[in-house]
């Protein structure tokens with residue numbers, strides 16, 4: 020597959036969204052709603068549950084599965100209240116020493132009047148800030164589109180993993196072609212140039228692990244779950260300051 | 274046979290905050306419907322305050338105080354709530370009570386009458402127990418005592434519950450029902466908001482869990498203090514939750530409020546409630562939340578990988 024094919028694949032209809040990952044990986048999930056400020060943003064689904072007997076806080080950017088579902092979840096484009104909900108849940112996890120697991124799948128944070136009025140930039144900035152200094156282990160997994168700041172808001176983690184046909188980029192290839200070359204037809208070329216596919220990202224050190232998708236079979240979810248358990252188990256007993264310092268170094272290297 | 278019960282039963286329980294000092298007036302028993310009601314042996318049957326249908330009390334109790342005909346949530350007493358959700362309950366601070374601090378006219382008589390009628394010293398019952406096996410400190414507010422209004426006794430008992438829980442490293446589960454502060458205790462009542470908040474803060478600083486269960490109604494000074502200071506805010510389905518009561522708002526803005534305004538579902542949409550739970554599932558949900566928060570991430574069981 021070339022880069023543009025992967026871009027298309029990352030947005031493909033029928034691809035499992037965050038709620039599917041949660042239902043396959045998290046036991047006894049209890050969804051917790053709202054930012055306690057303005058609204059409950061359905062583009063971000065969050066809550067608590069167990070992974071392999073370990074309590075976790077789970078946050079996912081949810082695109083929705085069918086048309087109505089997509090509309091309900093605003094196509095996975097979060098408003099400021101979505102990032103504020105995520106932050107609130109991360110702070111709650113920190114208080115109880117619970118690891119945080121994020122599933123990221125968004126073409127980007129929502130662009131609109133309300134989003135600007137309520138401080139989309141401030142919300143994403145604060146989310147990065149809170150996450151990067153969170154005193155509990157964090158893992159983010161890009162499961163489709165990792166669209167720019169809207170994705171980074173939930174990717175300031177100890178490690179970032181990505182499934183093999185997902186992308187993570189500063190801008191969409193369409194946006195890049197149109198802004199840089201004033202030619203939206205050059206999307207495929209932009210897809211290559213941006214180095215936004217899983218394998219390229221691994222070479223650049225922007226992700227730690229590329230996960231084979233195996234047609235999103237039961238085995239795929241079972242193995243991913245086992246990897247997540249192993250990852251968090253490996254973080255046990257590490258003092259919070261060391262976690263934060265390692266995270267600092269992870270991003271400092273860029 | 275069709276009763277015209279509407280007239281008699283539409284007499285809503287008076288908001289105790291408004292009726293300060295006015296002793297309850299005996300109602301004339303001229304309405305034939307009242308005679309019909311009187312003919313129902315006590316405790317055998319009751320009338321749903323929403324749909325007006327007569328329901329066997331046994332059916333109502335078995336259904337968690339939810340009307341089997343229309344699904345309306347009947348208000349339940351503090352102790353009924355505890356017995357629904359808490360096992361091995363042991364009451365604490367039961368002797369706590371205060372009097373007419375400000376010498377407010379008629380308040381002594383009011384307190385005496387409510388104590389006589391309810392068998393409670395004031396509007397909250399506190400203690401410890403287990404929910405789904407998880408040990409916790411509990412407080413539960415009682416609508417019969419001036420709609421759970423918070424005066425010195427209520428504030429003191431809730432504060433002591435948080436202090437007790439902080440000392441023993443227990444989570445707190447609070448079943449909240451309140452119309453707000455108790456007017457007859459004036460500034461002392463207002464200070465309960467700050468006092469309880471200070472105790473919540475200390476408990477939170479110790480890294481301990483507090484789950485607030487907001488039930489119908491949660492308004493005024495209680496909503497603006499410990500009700501919204503919890504780690505997890507659960508609302509009972511359909512509960513009225515807000516700062517000002519709907520009638521006050523309607524009078525202020527001279528507009529009719531939309532259907533569903535200030536209900537639990539509205540609050541969840543606006544971002545203020547973590548989850549809405551049906552009464553019959555309350556115990557199970559609280560137990561799950563307590564277990565997740567009690568679970569130690571560093572001591573997770575080994576699973577085969």
Ligand SMILES: [Zn+2]
Pocket residue numbers: 321322323324325326340341342343344345
């Ligand atoms: Zn009814």
